[in-house]
Amino acid sequence: MKKCIMLIIVISLLAGCSEKGSQVKEDEETEGNAVSFRNIDVKVEGGNVRMTGEVNSDTSTFYYKLKQNEKTLVNEKNKKYVNMEWQKFTIEFKLPDNIAQDGEPPFLLLYGKNEAGEVINPNYFPLDLDS
Known part of the structure; x- marks a missing residue:
């Protein structure tokens, strides 16, 4: 038993x-469809934003947008690269006029997308507007 x-x-x-x-x-x-970032440098000078760094994406594409609180200030844009190894990238754009000076600072959101088009691996980079 x-x-x-x-x-x-x-x-x-x-x-x-x-x-x-x-x-x-x-x-x-x-x-699948992971995206990673490293060696990120963000500079804000004279109302212009310049971000440099390296990206590694399973799909050779990543996306970014500028947000403040829940409001999107710069709509989604994408960056494409030929191969899927670590690649240098540069993002440059002019800051929009509708940035609120009080409250939370704006942030650059970098991310990938899966097959269903859903955001994966979001990375948030606040912008220092006082520099």
Whole structure:
């Protein structure tokens, strides 16, 4: 009787462990279209923004927009690159006139998109307007 109970416990433990392995694999398969940024430098001079850095994207494309609070100040734009290894990039644009001087500073949002067009890996870079 004790052997039967031990056997049932061992079988249930093995069955539980084997299901987690397949779940992890499914998560890894759906993790596509990652985008990463490094060596980011942002300068704001005379109402102009210049961001430089490096990007690595599974889709060779990343997106950016300028926001302040929940308001979008510069609509979504994209940058495309030929290969999918670390690449240098530069983003330049003039700050819009409708930036609120009080409250939260504006921020540049850089991100990728998955196959469904949903935002993935968002990165937020606040702009120092006082410099």
